Amino acid sequence: MPTTPPPPPLPELDELQRLIVQGGSWLQSRVVCEVDLGTERLPVWLLTLGNPAPGLPAFGVFGGVHGLERIGAEVALAYLRSLVMRLRWDETLHRQLEQMRIVLMPLVNPGGLRLGTRANPQGVDLMRNAPVDSDEAGPWLVGGHRIGPGLPWYRGPLGAPMQPEAQALCDAVRAELLPRAFSLVVDCHSGFGLHDRLWFPFAHTARPMPQLAALHALGELMDQSLPHHPYILEPQSRQYRAHGDLWDHLVLAAPHEHVLLPLTLEMGSWLWVKKNPRQLFSRLGLFNPLIGHRQQRVLRRHVAWLDFASRAAASPARWLPQGAERARHHEAALTRWYRSAARAG
Template sequence: MSSSVSLLPALPELAELESLLRQAGPLLQQHELGQVAVGGGSLPLLALTLGNPDPAVPAVGFFGGVHGLERIGAEVVMAFLASLISRLHWDSSLHRMLESLRVVFLPLVNPGGIWNGTRANPRGVDLMRNAPVEAGPGVSPWVGGQRLSPRLPWYRGVEAAGMEAESQALCDLVERELLSHRQSIAVDCHSGFGLADRIWFPYAHTARPLPHLAEMHALCQILDQTHAQHRYVFEPQSRQYLTHGDLWDHLYLQACARDDCLHLPLTLEMGSWLWVRKNPKQLFSRHGMFNPLVSHRQQRVLRRHIAWLDFMLRAAAGMPRWLPQGEQRARHEQQALQRWYRRSAGA
């Protein structure tokens, strides 16, 4: 690992990644996507891959740490990665699954922001407002992204400067490892919105239904059937607010422009207000607004979401079995329009 020695002790997540790589051995491949300058040194952008790289098999990616304040997102992805690595040594069913699945991890998309304890990257840019996607009418005035100053929240960056290094590295990784496959899923883990755990799908820039609404509804249905008591609210992000520059909208649109490419991006938005309600003292900590600070509550959060990430791993491997076709696809689209947009297909 080529991280800065002076910064590594200050960022335990990188030390944990190094330890996981040693445990995994040759089955897990490491890819350095670049370096991020911070604090007089630099931190690496590290991606990890395992499984079958054949474009004919489905692929799934797990991402965390896009916002540096939301450490729990990175911790959930790292904990799931650790659980997979531990199973590699004994779980023959996992090995069989990996023969027909490509798996990608980028647990620390914004290592500089995590090191600084900021939502934005070290240049003050909110990476989830940084893609070249413009929202339509109804975009939230500030939360939706602004170009006035990096000293203000939700800064999108300079319009003509292109994407930040971290945003571009994520997009390049997704295009290379996920969009190169005929079918793929991406899961990006965040925290900080509301009292419920939400699973968001595109769009974030418009309230218009996405072209693969039927596929999203089919995925939601198998989650409901498999985990009947789950507490996730599965919905389009546009039901809550609209934003400029969403990375997953950008990548989904890139996928739609390709022939024979189905890509379903999801964002896990953990409801951090619930942690604050149970422990009001967290209001006095910047990290407490976005992370469970009590140890037993953090462990409970990790256990719950690791189970969902494992479901997503299996759902990706089984995409050829549950993706709707023909009349079934039309039924799913109709049900999705009624469930999430309160209208019928002909409306």
């Protein structure tokens, strides 16, 4: 009688659960939903550390929303690993955590990671699953569709609740980040391109998002503090429009008086393919570095930038623009990202 083959290993989940143990009492963790694969149930973990006082700023790191883009989960895990190891000796980190909250969900879509698919096990692309419709047609299929789960970028059935993984992410943001006066979030992905990009909402419209001045000030802070950084900061709508973006949905739900700055880190996977063209023949190779030393280089680069971002999140009062400076940044942002795009069009 044939036996069912064992499921493929999921080293990212094993690593996450080891880090939870190693984090000890410094790290609070809970399972916010489970993904049923029939033969097993995979947990979606939410981790928090630092000061829970609601008046303090927060920094969020999310990864693994698209299971095919394993490097996104690996970058989020590498940042968590750095925190856990530094908690043993780094007094500066402990002082930083007295002033802020850190929220992590490194494996949002463990079922997709297990199956090696962009979508979750139900065939739904979690980043097309929110109840937000684009104000114009995006790229066919890529912008999200309701044809069926057999095609990529499927949004899910019209009128259905969000998928459990997407709902868990939104619930975590609503509970841990939206009530705070300031939150900075990084969602780690990989995608086609020769450059690492930091996308910010909106994806569903070319209209500027709220808190545009704060985003421009953050970009200026990054340029001044990390003058040789490789990142292109831009609204996602400059590249393409999409339905159902989770971060669009959450920005629209944020209190008007609070600052929520979500950034999607889109690591440029063409760099890895360019250096190793054989990766073109591997589905994973299109989205992930497959050679060990390149993966380590990617992790070093982005973990260092995440540390910068966490420090910016810990001290927003020192760089968030107010009054005339806010007006200056807003005008500069419109010129940089929206008027220039209109002229190019």
